[in-house]
Amino acid sequence: MTRFWTRLVVALTVILGLNYVAWRWNSSLNWDAWWISVPLVLAETYSLIDVMLFGMTVWNLKLRSGAPEAPRDATVDVFITTYNEPLDMVMTTALAAQRIRHPHSTWILDDGSRPELESLAEEHGLGYVTRGEDWTDRPRHAKAGNLNNALMVTHGEFLLILDADQIPEPDILDKTVGYFNNRRVALVQTPQYFSNVPADDPLGSQAPLFYGPIQQGKDGWNAAFFCGSNAILRREALMQLGLVGYVKETEKSIRRALAASRSAIRQARKSPGLESPLVFQVLDEVEAATFEAQQQLDRREPLSEITYRVRRRVDQAVQALVMADVSALQADLEEIATMELAHVGEAGVPVVADDAVKRMSARDWSPLGALESVQAVLDALSVERNHEAQPVMPLATISVTEDMATAMRMHAMGWESVYHHEILAYGLAPEDLKTMLTQRLRWAQGTIQVMLRENPLVQPGFKLGQRLMYFATMWTYLSGYAAVIYFTAPIIYLLLGILPVGSLSTDFFIRFVPFMIVNQLLFAVAGRGISTWRGQQYSLALFPTWIKACSTAARNVWFGRPLGFAVTPKARQSGGPSWSLIRPQIVVSAMLAVAAVVGLIRLATGLAEPLGTLVNVAWVIFDLAVMSVLIGAVRYKGFVLPPGTQPEERKSDGV
Secondary structure (H helix, E strand, O other): OHHHHHHHHHHHHHHHHHHHHHHHHHHOEOHHHHHHHHHHHHHHHHHHHHHHHHHHHHHOOOOOOOOOOOOOOOOEEEEEEEOOOOHHHHHHHHHHHHOOOOOOEEEEEEOOOOHHHHHHHHHOOOEEEOOOHHHOOOOOOHHHHHHHHHHOOOOOOEEEEEEOOOEEOOOOOOOOHHHHHOOOEEEEEOOOEEOOOOOOOOOOOOOOOHHHHHHHHHHHOOOOOOOOOOEEEEHHHHHHHHHHHHHHHHHHHHHHHHHHHHHHHHHHHOOOOOOOHHHHHHHHHHHHHHHHHHHHHHOOOOHHHHHHHHHHHHHHHHHHHHHOOOOOOHHHHHHHHHOOOEEEOOOOOEEEOHHHHHHHHHOOOOHHHHHHHHHHHHHHOOOOOOOOOOOOOOOOOOOOOHHHHHHHHHHHOOOEEEEOOOOOEEEOOOOOHHHHHHHHHHHHHHHHHHHHHOOOOOOOOOOHHHHHHHHHHHHHOOHHHHHHHHHHHHHHHHHHOOOOEOOOOHHHHHHHHHHHHHHHHHHHHHHOOOOOHHHHHHHHHOHHHHHHHHHHHHHHHHHOOOOOOOOOOOOOOOOOOOHHHHHHHHHHHHHHHHHHHHHHHHHHOOOOOHHHHHHHHHHHHHHHHHHOHHHHHHHOOOOOOOOOOOHHHOOOOOO
């Protein structure tokens, strides 16, 4: 019955939403104030798409009854990832992991290489892994690199990944490993629950809607994804992912090198005074070699053999020209020597740089200079991955949040995932606003990075439902731009009397009000009693964070600018309330309040239309209610355990 009522409300929401937004576009735009009217209807269209994606998510809710019995011979490595967390926190988690009943090995993955932590691990019989010298002066890839490093020195068939603060229940593996009896299951994700969050959840940490109907809905589409902790993964799937990713990146790099080579040859043909038949013959030979290599790539021939053959033919061509005493300009050779022809790609494979391709295409090469440049580009390619610490990187490194990108790639390769809706580990949420904002910014940045680099709408291998489930998560982080419009529209009306709709007619209300009521009903029905108000508040109130995430992620992907990655602190940061953290929200709230007062004064003096003023004042009150969550967040002083309570006792009765 839950699925029936949910689908009924989803259908009503979509019908009423399409009816309202279509009417807004066709009949209600105020073209005299298009500069606010059009942005508002665009924001409403964004919100309709957002709620439709949510409706599609919960349309296929999967309510699992539990996993089959876990095979006792399944080997499991428990990974506890840490960088700079307090030693007692790490050891509390590690010792709890050691008490997990299913046979396993417990490993502390210390990315901080702390001797004192290594000694504690040895004292308690725990495994300890840190980076070796192979990682020196090479990309570290943050948490993804830490896990990838550990994968190469451990052997368990399955991996339970825990953050340093996530204390597991002893039966966490008993209740999850049985799902892997299905040979296609690569991931089992459980909820992240925080034991240091008060009942009013001032920082919005618990996310009951996500770790509930949203993940259960994604599970119904085989798109429940990895959330970084409290998850079990199949090693085979990860290693396959690393190998396939390596091959794809290598092939991409070879194709770019061949394209760059042909560009240089075309420029060489334009050299003034080029009359030697030998030169034409050699250039034809090299160009033919690149086309042949392209065809070999299309036939999926071994990459190492393709690169070997084409490089050899280029070497022979260069020798032929030198033997014929054909001289090239010295400047060409100097240019080649200083040109940065390649950089290390995401999978660790040297990739021909865009700038190098442009420079090779634009420069007036001499024949020998062109062939020397082709040699240099091809020599920059290597299947040995000397620029990386290890040959394959199973966990994705394209984003500061490696979890979503890794899950996406596994799903695209045909693997399946499971969301097990039961609290089996207890963590620590941020205890101050600054830490929470750092965490949310990183999550949003990572998600937008994935969207810009590997948009699920266009990546091969996905089913339609999977594409939309991943895109739905990415889409929500664009809400910051819509929020700005929702805050601006009532301010403009109350201060200036400019209405962004044609009129507040009966047609408007009979379309808008039912849609909003059913929209809220959808969250209530899908959540089955879960409070969603705190999540709705933060989705709007953190609009500066979402906008910053989108802009910084775009600059990182498109222009290579660093994000300034930071590990989320696990302890409350020192200092009193920091109102400067929410300065944009304070400014917006003040403007909303002033606008409401001005609007009421204009109404009292007969300068404003009553219905429009009251509607917009109500809108302002709603916006201020949304923003009010930040007052408690700034003033929040952290969670205090009851006297005598131990960390491992910070538990709830379950989801």
